Amino acid sequence: MVERTSRAAWLPHAVLLAGVLIFAFPIYTALIGSTHDAGTIGRGDLPLTPGEFGVENYSQAWSQGTGQRVKASPVAQMMANSFVMAVVIAVGKIAVSLISAYAVVFFVFPLRMFFFWMIFITLMLPVEVRIIPTFKVVSDLNLINTFGGLTLPLIASATATLLFRQFFLTIPDELVEAAKIDGAGPLRFFRHILLPLSRTNIAALFVILFLYGWNQYLWPLLITTSSSMDTIVIGITKMIGTGDAQTDWNLIMSTAMLAMLPPVAIILLLQRWFVKGLVETEK
Amino acid sequence: MQRRVVFDGKVLPYLLLAPQLLVTTVFFFWPAGQAVYQSFLLQDAFGLRQNFVWFDNFRVILSDPLYRGAAARTLVFTLSVTLLSMAPALLLAVMADKRIRGATAYKTLLIWPYAVAPAVAAVLWLFIFHPSIGVLGQAVRKWGIAWDYKLNGPQAMFLVVLAASWKQVSYNFLFFLAGLQAIQKPVIEAAAIDGAGPARRFWSIIFPLLSPTTFFLLVVNIVYAFFETFGTIHALTQGGPGKATETLIYKVYVDGVINLDLGGSSAQSVILMIIVITLTAVQFRYVERRVHY
Numbered sequence: 001m002v003e004r005t006s007r008a009a010w011l012p013h014a015v016l017l018a019g020v021l022i023f024a025f026p027i028y029t030a031l032i033g034s035t036h037d038a039g040t041i042g043r044g045d046l047p048l049t050p051g052e053f054g055v056e057n058y059s060q061a062w063s064q065g066t067g068q069r070v071k072a073s074p075v076a077q078m079m080a081n082s083f084v085m086a087v088v089i090a091v092g093k094i095a096v097s098l099i100s101a102y103a104v105v106f107f108v109f110p111l112r113m114f115f116f117w118m119i120f121i122t123l124m125l126p127v128e129v130r131i132i133p134t135f136k137v138v139s140d141l142n143l144i145n146t147f148g149g150l151t152l153p154l155i156a157s158a159t160a161t162l163l164f165r166q167f168f169l170t171i172p173d174e175l176v177e178a179a180k181i182d183g184a185g186p187l188r189f190f191r192h193i194l195l196p197l198s199r200t201n202i203a204a205l206f207v208i209l210f211l212y213g214w215n216q217y218l219w220p221l222l223i224t225t226s227s228s229m230d231t232i233v234i235g236i237t238k239m240i241g242t243g244d245a246q247t248d249w250n251l252i253m254s255t256a257m258l259a260m261l262p263p264v265a266i267i268l269l270l271q272r273w274f275v276k277g278l279v280e281t282e283k
Numbered sequence: 284m285q286r287r288v289v290f291d292g293k294v295l296p297y298l299l300l301a302p303q304l305l306v307t308t309v310f311f312f313w314p315a316g317q318a319v320y321q322s323f324l325l326q327d328a329f330g331l332r333q334n335f336v337w338f339d340n341f342r343v344i345l346s347d348p349l350y351r352g353a354a355a356r357t358l359v360f361t362l363s364v365t366l367l368s369m370a371p372a373l374l375l376a377v378m379a380d381k382r383i384r385g386a387t388a389y390k391t392l393l394i395w396p397y398a399v400a401p402a403v404a405a406v407l408w409l410f411i412f413h414p415s416i417g418v419l420g421q422a423v424r425k426w427g428i429a430w431d432y433k434l435n436g437p438q439a440m441f442l443v444v445l446a447a448s449w450k451q452v453s454y455n456f457l458f459f460l461a462g463l464q465a466i467q468k469p470v471i472e473a474a475a476i477d478g479a480g481p482a483r484r485f486w487s488i489i490f491p492l493l494s495p496t497t498f499f500l501l502v503v504n505i506v507y508a509f510f511e512t513f514g515t516i517h518a519l520t521q522g523g524p525g526k527a528t529e530t531l532i533y534k535v536y537v538d539g540v541i542n543l544d545l546g547g548s549s550a551q552s553v554i555l556m557i558i559v560i561t562l563t564a565v566q567f568r569y570v571e572r573r574v575h576y
Contacts, residue, residue: 016375019371026408033410103300108289124560125556132549155306156311176288180290185290187295214400218514222540249416256407263400268391271394274394278457
């Protein structure tokens, strides 16, 4: 930013462009793979430009998910599962965290700090380190192969509660006092003042949590045994199997493209909320 | 810590807390307690009786060469992923921080891989590096390297590291960029006037000022490589060939879910819990960016 020489002018562009191209390269090959037929790919001569089987591949993956060698549920169904899972996790986490943060910040009651620490400590217990016992709890509750089993254990999270707590602490006392003088009770204050003020935080958190839910892997792998409950991320690894050369790569790549579409679209369209959410949940 | 003006309520706060406490207790504390309890038990060969064996499970695991192998691999894997996802991110962030045309467009084009699921990222790289049909897999073979990640352990590790790092660069890029933009520009301009060149300015001023961000990202990336890469490994190599890509988290899954060794797998879970707790504590202790309590 200080020098104004010709070298300083082209170097950043060259580096950034290289970065963009390296990042985009896997997507480009996937795009090409999804527009050719399985034979061309299986022979190992994948062209450098898109082919003409695109429509065919995508519609086959979307409505059947099954080709000559791969067997999976229709992508439409798997994406619906992923979508329900991601939305339930995002909305559930936000709802549960909003009210618990409200209780911790705006009320004084016995054991308040104990409960706060109870929530806080769950930061340190990611699902990966308690897989088997959690699986047992879920199976004891008869929640295997249900959306309840898929989403409930992931709904409680300390991060969202901490974020809302931080935000609630910045709300001026005068506002709360004014609301009380005007006769607003706790629920009315929450509904008509706090919720509208939290809109941007909710939006930012929703973007992050939707991605979190959509990209879940280990948990759905354990909890869903029936293929009708497969999420798209699980489905695509099932399609790959052992990764033979002679498989329906055209369908696998179409599925990969479709699996990436919603989360990538969310990041690109809601970039502002995404960056805000990312920075604030990690703060 | 606490607001001055609060609402009255005897029952309402408990009702508001109830959903979160319920989920937390049923799906966090109960299973975590079970894991700790199970880690002290040994099932007999017929699965009929369980004996309380104190720290035997831990002793067996920690002296097991297979577990030590997995721990060493996890270390190599974690260090490689952390380095490979942080160094390019820093370079890109430094470039994007300069006043150039199209900085916003570059930023947009550099952050989207964060959205790709680890398992999907694995599938994309598998398609590229497949020995017989992949674009780069075939190219590497033409250069005379016997490339086959399904047979060669180090090559499998390389591919897993690549797929795991690729999507994490975006995350690090965003945080490095935010860190760079927070540095006061006059400090750098003053150094330039004093005759420091770009390289000198970077290493003597920018890099030290960036160290809180770097340290924070270090912890986040270690946690990512430890826990969130399960999908990458499961989709790409399933821990193979042999055990070449079996990390600690993958071993918990194999021992518990596939080999049904509950005591051993629980003891491994407890060890992982201790690692996460330590990392989180370190982060809270040393990173000022964190929330203060």
